[in-house]
Amino acid sequence: MSVHVDQDRARVRDFLSREETAALMQTSDLRAGLQVLANFGVIAGAFALVGLWPHPVTFIVSAILLAGRYVGLGILIHDAAHNALFRTRTLNRVLGRWLFSGPTLIDFDTYRNGHLSHHRHAGTIDDPDLPFVHAYPVQRASMRRKLVRDLSGRTGIRDGLYLIGMTLRHARLASFVAHTVMFGGLYLLGMPWAYAAWWAGFIFVVPLCLRLRVMGEHGNVPDLLDKDARRHARTTKAGWIARTLVSPNYVNYHCEHHFFPSVPGYNLPKAHALLKERGFYEGHPAAYSKSYLEVLRACIGDRADRPDFGALRHGKASLANMA
Secondary structure (H helix, E strand, O other), rough: OOOOOOOOOOHHOOOHHHHHHHHHHHHOOHHHHHHHHHHHHHHHHHHHHHHOOOOOOHHHHHHHHHHHHHHHHHHHHHHHHHOOOOOHHHHHHHHHHHHHHHHHHHHHHHHHHHHHHHHHHHOOOOOOOHHHHOOOOEHHHHHHHHHHHHHOHHHHHHHHHHHHHHHOOOOOOOHHHHHHHHHHHHHHOOOOOHHHHHHHHHHHHHHHHHHHHHHHHHOOOOOOOOOOOOHHOEEOOOOOOHHHOOOOOOOOOOHHHOOOOOOOOHHHHHHHHHHHHHHHHHOOHHHHEHHHHHHHOOEEOOOOOOOOOOOOOOOOOOOOOOO
């Protein structure tokens, strides 16, 4: 099968000077540390909320906040896998493997290898993430079934059992340590029931958050088989609710990330502003969406130019939640 490659693919030097490029690639231990503290601060606050004031309402609020931070930890894993969070490779690897991956039950090295393969092959038939996005847009009834599966807990239970099984099978020490510390700390504080809020958020909220996020990133983009990031990826404007739940830690700037993967997440807003000012999006309106509601609408329907991706292999379970 032939793969279409846009010969006019945008290059970083077409839009940014060497000085601007170097500044955007600069990592900061201070900014990264504050970002990590903010994520874990929300986790601690969510547990304190339901632990100190146990009530169905506080449990629901806590579960929702924890779901957003589960997604947030996933983005910290992502940034550490790119070595684009802290200044040193060692700090990215150690914290990525132990502090970020442990609570999520995701193996850092497995994720890193798969995600970097996604970047190497983005815009080609060899992209390992294609099975999760190639079907968009889908019919309204199909989207309704997906959202019902997410909100009813079916997707969360499936993915949870898969991750727990992988954790046990491969004896992932980071996950055992993280959840022992999480539950043990809550137990010692006299609020062991608060631990259930983590799993409630994972089962009933995380799947929807991830589905919306990944639809925003690559759902029904102009051409998944085009190497130009403006055609195979999308940036989505995110308000505070979206930043809390769907696209934490600047992951909504996904077109910029694919265009320039070496830029730390906390520098992506500046990269977006510069690129937009220089005409990066001109002629590519689908590369930028004004909201996740707009993304959802874009992923419902049909399109006459749907590519033929052939037989793509689905994984056993996908936290990307795109299938």
